Amino acid sequence: MSAGRRPWPPAAVAGLAVRAALRSRLAPVSAFLTVAVAFACAFLLSGDGSPAGSLRAALSWSVGFAVLVLSLCAVFLGSDFAGHLRRGRLVQVCAAPLRREALLAAWWAGTVLALGLLVAVAFVAVALAAGLRYALGEADARAALAQVLVARGRARAPAPDPERLRALAEAELARREAAGRLPEGLSREEAFEAIERVFRTRRRSVPRRARISWRFAGVRPQAGARWLGLRFRYQAQAVDRSWLGERPTVQGGFLFAAPGSERRFSVPGRWAAGEVHEVRVPVEVLAGGDRLEVTYVNLERRPVVVRFPEAGPEVLFPAGGFVANVLRAALALWGRLLFLAAVGLAAAAVFDRRLAVGVALWALLVASGSEFLRESLRPGVFGTVDPLLRPLLASVVALLPDLARDDLASLLAAGERVEPLGVVRSLGFDGLVRGGVVLAAGAVAFARRELGATRA
Secondary structure: OOOOOOOOOOHHHHHHHHHHHOOOOOHHHHHHHHHHHHHHHHHHOOOOOHHHHHHHHHHHHHHHHHHHHHHHHHHHHHHHHHHHHHHOOOOHHHHHHHOHHHHHHHHHHHHHHHHHHHHHHHHHHHHHHHHHHOOOHHHHHHHHHHOOOOOEEEEEEOOOHHHHHHHHHHHHHHHHHHHHOOOOOHHHHHHHHHHHHHHHHOEEEEEOOOEEEEEEEEOOOOOOOOOEEEEOEEEEEEOOOHHHOOEEEEEEEEEEEEOOOOOOEEEEEEEEEEOOEEEEHHHHHHOOOOOEEEEEEOOOOOOOEEOOOOOEEEEEEEEEEEHHHHHHHHHHHHHHHHHHHHHHHHHHHHHHHHHHHHHHHHHHHHHHHHHHHHHOOOOOOHHHHHHHHHHHHHHHHHHOOOOOOOOHHHHHHHOOOHHHHHHHHHHHHHHHHHHHHHHHHHHHHHOOOOOOOOOO
């Protein structure tokens, strides 16, 4: 009998990484916690007291918990490479003909495979717990629960043309300059910004008996869908504030029609200001197309101005099932974990384990708040060292992925679709491209490192 072939060295290293990850205490504890929390939330949380509210709360908490635990798991499993080096388990492998760059890439592949298994366990538990909650629910509550266990697409109206708003503001500023009516104490730039804010506010404000319209494109409900939803929120402002109270309500109405169609659907109502509302219209309003025009009319008898947010309302439409949405959320999270594991592994190839964990945790914190940091890095924020420090921090924020870009817990809890494009961006660009760049940088340093040496 001939001897079996020796395994391909990178595959052997990847298998070693998988076994090392699954044999650690972290992996089974993380799997147990995510499964236990998923089922506990499904049957213990009450949310707003309604069946749908309790299921939304369960999905939000269980998915949010899984994202947190698995992100930390990626940090520690990636950084544990330094511990294996320190304990001498990889010295013989490093001395083998396998290049160290290939060793690091193979260990990353094994680590992310183990993380993929943990992600699968967590999200299968989330789906099973939600399905069990639906199956054991009362018959009259299942219709409400079914509204949560869906995947709805979103369509938003296009943003206003900034160049047109700037042109209007410039024209108004020129008129005021010619008439000598510029506010005292303001520079020309400050006056222009104030006028531009006024124009932005006016375009989303609806006085009494006035109306405002939005046009939506890409409204493509799945076959068999019966309803579209419009989710909106607004603020109310009156000249006489005495009647408004803490939670004012305003009488109004929405008109729905496809562009060029004579068939219209109207939804009148009185809605509270400052709260999120949703109204439904039959899918026949699209008239077979994918475009929709929505008009709001302020029908309040008293003098009140309704002001919508800058983004306006959004149209929601059925676009898939719950299980497929959970799968997309799991893949999106896995892509983020690819990057975090790469950061931990690259740091572990250079530093000792504690410092590698610190570097990976720092990357996790900065990437989770990158949007806030990006908005905070305004000119002059660092005073005299601003020309040196701000570009440096801005480049770091730009290199890291925005881990808070798509809130997976909120999307699943609201029954909204995790966009396939977001999954591709998370897996392809954030995970493979960004993670690969970080890993390559770590591999360059690891190739020049002496065996057994650690640097802090």
